Amino acid sequence: MNFPAFQKSYGRRTVxxxxxxxxxxxxxxxxxxxNGAGKSTLAKVLAGAVPADGGQRVVPARVTVGYLPQRSFxxxxxVRQNLLVTGGGRQRAEELLSAxxxxxxxxxxAALLSGGELARMSLARALMRPCRLLILDEPTAAMxxxxxxxxxxxxxxxxxxxxxxxxxxxxxxxxxxxxADDALFLHRGRLLEQGPAGRVLYQPDxxxxxxxxxxxxx
Amino acid sequence: xxxxxxxxxALILSGDRELWSILAVTARMSLCSSLAALALGVPxxxxxxxxxxxxxxxxxxxxxxxxxxxxxxCGLLFYLLFSGVGPFRRLRLLFTVPVMILAxxxxxxxxxxxxLESYVTAVAPPVRETARGLGLPPWxxxxxLVNECLYPIFSVYLLAFARAIAEVGAVSMVGGGIAWxxxxxxTAIMQYTNRGDFSKAIALGIILxxxxxxxxxxxxxxxxGVRR
Amino acid sequence: xxxxxxxxxxLVGMMLxxxxxxxxxxxxxxxxxxxxxxxxxxxxxxxxxxxAAPSGPVVNTVILKEADDQMINTYTLLAVNPGAPFTDAxxxxxxxxxxxTSGAAALIQWxxxxxxxxxxxxxxxxxxxxxxxxxxxxxxxxxxxxxxxxEETKTIRLSTTTSVNDSGLLGALLPVFExxxxxxxxxxxxxxxxxxxxxxxxxxDLILVHAKSQEEAFVSDGFSYVLPGFQSERLSFLxxxxxxxxxxxxxxxxxxxxxxxxxxxxIAEGKHTFxxxxxxxxxxxxxxxxxxxxxxxxxxxxxxxxxxxWYRSANAGMGAxxxxxxxxxxxxxxxxxxxxxxxxNGGKVA
Numbered sequence: 001m002n003f004p005a006f007q008k009s010y011g012r013r014t015v016x017x018x019x020x021x022x023x024x025x026x027x028x029x030x031x032x033x034x035n036g037a038g039k040s041t042l043a044k045v046l047a048g049a050v051p052a053d054g055g056q057r058v059v060p061a062r063v064t065v066g067y068l069p070q071r072s073f074x075x076x077x078x079v080r081q082n083l084l085v086t087g088g089g090r091q092r093a094e095e096l097l098s099a100x101x102x103x104x105x106x107x108x109x110a111a112l113l114s115g116g117e118l119a120r121m122s123l124a125r126a127l128m129r130p131c132r133l134l135i136l137d138e139p140t141a142a143m144x145x146x147x148x149x150x151x152x153x154x155x156x157x158x159x160x161x162x163x164x165x166x167x168x169x170x171x172x173x174x175x176x177x178x179x180a181d182d183a184l185f186l187h188r189g190r191l192l193e194q195g196p197a198g199r200v201l202y203q204p205d206x207x208x209x210x211x212x213x214x215x216x217x218x
Numbered sequence: 219x220x221x222x223x224x225x226x227x228a229l230i231l232s233g234d235r236e237l238w239s240i241l242a243v244t245a246r247m248s249l250c251s252s253l254a255a256l257a258l259g260v261p262x263x264x265x266x267x268x269x270x271x272x273x274x275x276x277x278x279x280x281x282x283x284x285x286x287x288x289x290x291x292c293g294l295l296f297y298l299l300f301s302g303v304g305p306f307r308r309l310r311l312l313f314t315v316p317v318m319i320l321a322x323x324x325x326x327x328x329x330x331x332x333x334l335e336s337y338v339t340a341v342a343p344p345v346r347e348t349a350r351g352l353g354l355p356p357w358x359x360x361x362x363l364v365n366e367c368l369y370p371i372f373s374v375y376l377l378a379f380a381r382a383i384a385e386v387g388a389v390s391m392v393g394g395g396i397a398w399x400x401x402x403x404x405t406a407i408m409q410y411t412n413r414g415d416f417s418k419a420i421a422l423g424i425i426l427x428x429x430x431x432x433x434x435x436x437x438x439x440x441x442x443g444v445r446r
Numbered sequence: 447x448x449x450x451x452x453x454x455x456x457l458v459g460m461m462l463x464x465x466x467x468x469x470x471x472x473x474x475x476x477x478x479x480x481x482x483x484x485x486x487x488x489x490x491x492x493x494x495x496x497x498a499a500p501s502g503p504v505v506n507t508v509i510l511k512e513a514d515d516q517m518i519n520t521y522t523l524l525a526v527n528p529g530a531p532f533t534d535a536x537x538x539x540x541x542x543x544x545x546x547t548s549g550a551a552a553l554i555q556w557x558x559x560x561x562x563x564x565x566x567x568x569x570x571x572x573x574x575x576x577x578x579x580x581x582x583x584x585x586x587x588x589x590x591x592x593x594x595x596x597e598e599t600k601t602i603r604l605s606t607t608t609s610v611n612d613s614g615l616l617g618a619l620l621p622v623f624e625x626x627x628x629x630x631x632x633x634x635x636x637x638x639x640x641x642x643x644x645x646x647x648x649x650x651d652l653i654l655v656h657a658k659s660q661e662e663a664f665v666s667d668g669f670s671y672v673l674p675g676f677q678s679e680r681l682s683f684l685x686x687x688x689x690x691x692x693x694x695x696x697x698x699x700x701x702x703x704x705x706x707x708x709x710x711x712x713i714a715e716g717k718h719t720f721x722x723x724x725x726x727x728x729x730x731x732x733x734x735x736x737x738x739x740x741x742x743x744x745x746x747x748x749x750x751x752x753x754x755x756w757y758r759s760a761n762a763g764m765g766a767x768x769x770x771x772x773x774x775x776x777x778x779x780x781x782x783x784x785x786x787x788x789x790x791n792g793g794k795v796a
Contacts (some may be wrong), residue, residue, distance in 0.1 A: 047350075047351060048352070049347050049350065058322070064353065066351065066352065066353060067351030068351055069344075069347045069348060069351055072348050073344040073345050073347070073348040073349075075345070075362055076365055076366065076368065076369075076446060077365070085362070086352045086353070087354075109446050110446040112446065125352060125437070126352065128352070129352065129353050131353065134350075138285075145243075207437075224652060239538075241679075285452075297647075298535050299533075301647040301648060302532070302543045302545075302647055302648015302649045302650075303532045303533065303534045303535075303540040303543055303647050303648045307540075307542075307543065307648065308542075310544070311634060312632065312649055313649070369650075394632075394634035396632045396633060396634055397617075397633060409611075409635075410765075411765050411766060412608060412612065412765040412766060413612040413761025413763075413764070413787055413788075414761075415765070415787060
């Protein structure tokens, strides 16, 4: 899956300048970087939530994209209805609810969930419908360790089984190391590294990446 | 202090036929106009709040201006339009309840639109981002937005109803306050006041407030049934 | 959330109580009995202080001057001419204005029939122990047949002045007419100026007003016509008197002045507070004609700005103006019917 080079600016400030790059189907690609590196902007542009400069189309039209924004909105209904509203089917909903430990909460109003519960519901909801490219922006940031592990397992399984490409935006190096097959490293709006996770996350080429790894990896 | 209450109660209990006619016309006019304004204003407000298109800002400015329309200006406009010499004279609508409703809808709809628009503007971006991320079609996004607005819709309705039942400038102009036909609480209160019959005016005022309280309680009860 | 709602309820309750407190005056306070009814033709002499409420007056405003020839208030019926030179708001002629001519004719014929005239003349005697209206000598009387309503003619739009409507005269008369002939009379009441304007805009089939000069202009502009069987466009049939009211203390001594013109001159001379309707109503028109011409007071605001310290133009209905007069201890010109209702209700808001 190939993407052309693009830029994204807010006003005169360019927040992201991407060269052309590729993602492998059926694999998990982690997007790493410090706050403000441009991770969420990359996710938004690929998801079509914001246009790239010049209104350029980055993801080809035939590729169906699923996107979970960093602050996902709980619709004013129950947890189960939040999943069903996507039209992904009753059976799929029950599978996902139980996979993320949400079954006991299924009839709770979504607005009344705690932060971690809401994060789990949002992830389950994002996985309801089939798509070629799934972009998740910090899906586990609000989850406790137990839920995070459940979620990561579910994501890896989903990718293997359905051949989906997963772009996982995360600030957690540990999560990237546990889950990702490939990795992109962003620094101040530039793509510094891309390649297999084994290389980028352990033996990077660039000093900025090394610094990041040293800081978070210890 | 109880005297005015007593008189209001006596007025109701006496089964004064004119009072019942006034109440019936008031109820018909304010319910119809507030509901019609809601039916028009809700989709418009959500559309203005949720969608971005060229001219949206201009429309918002127009709406905010209309929100401040003095009722008498609106009344005058409809008076001239439906007058015996006006362009719509053949409809013979002047001094009828329908034209009062029409004037009221014109006054209230911008309020509904404006209030809903400011709510939707705040809630629409996260809803839309989430819903689009889930690959939902536009009509479903719209329905989800309506669903999010259910709670404020009740408050907006109360505002619309309050305005409809309390308004006097426009309805006295296009309705004429004709007894048994277009006389509503506010125009009747005005007439009694002009006549110097203050006790009856106050009794009517109390009934009007009680009516308003009743509708408020009912709508609040309904709103309490809307779950988060 | 719960507390918010309780608070809101509490506030509404407080508002209701406040409103009730405003109406706290005894609902049935004894109405100061008006002057004993006398034949108006004899009562031209200045009326005395005996007009004041007999015991512990609730209302300080009393009738100081009435039954003066200058204060005759004549009510006139005018049928709206369907062929009148109607124009819309831009002044463009409009030809097809619908006017219910036969309905208007039927109502006028009935009001001027023996039955109608008698009912009008007797109105108010029971309630106020006083005539509110008198029959005009030589008023046209109709003796012919009156057409019954048909589907097209059954709604009659009568535009009249607030004083007629507020006196309750129409409320007493019209049901009798409606029952007998099957019409529905829709009464809109406004000041004479507005009532005439409504007819000019094609919103009335007939008018019942009390301002001669405005009526004559209405006729000469072609908006009225002579109904078959009558002599004139203006069918004057009832009259009563405007009354000059003021505080019981009567600082301008108007009760002692020979004529009402002297009374008005005295008010202006002493710069005593005067409340003017200021709304182009018949009462206002009459009031303007009673000031000494040298003052130059007209409808235009510019004409009385120099008198602003005592001449208050209220632009409000009769009742509201009476309250102002009461509060400010001012003089006021009012029709008698409204004043009697005002008195009957204790005349106070608080």
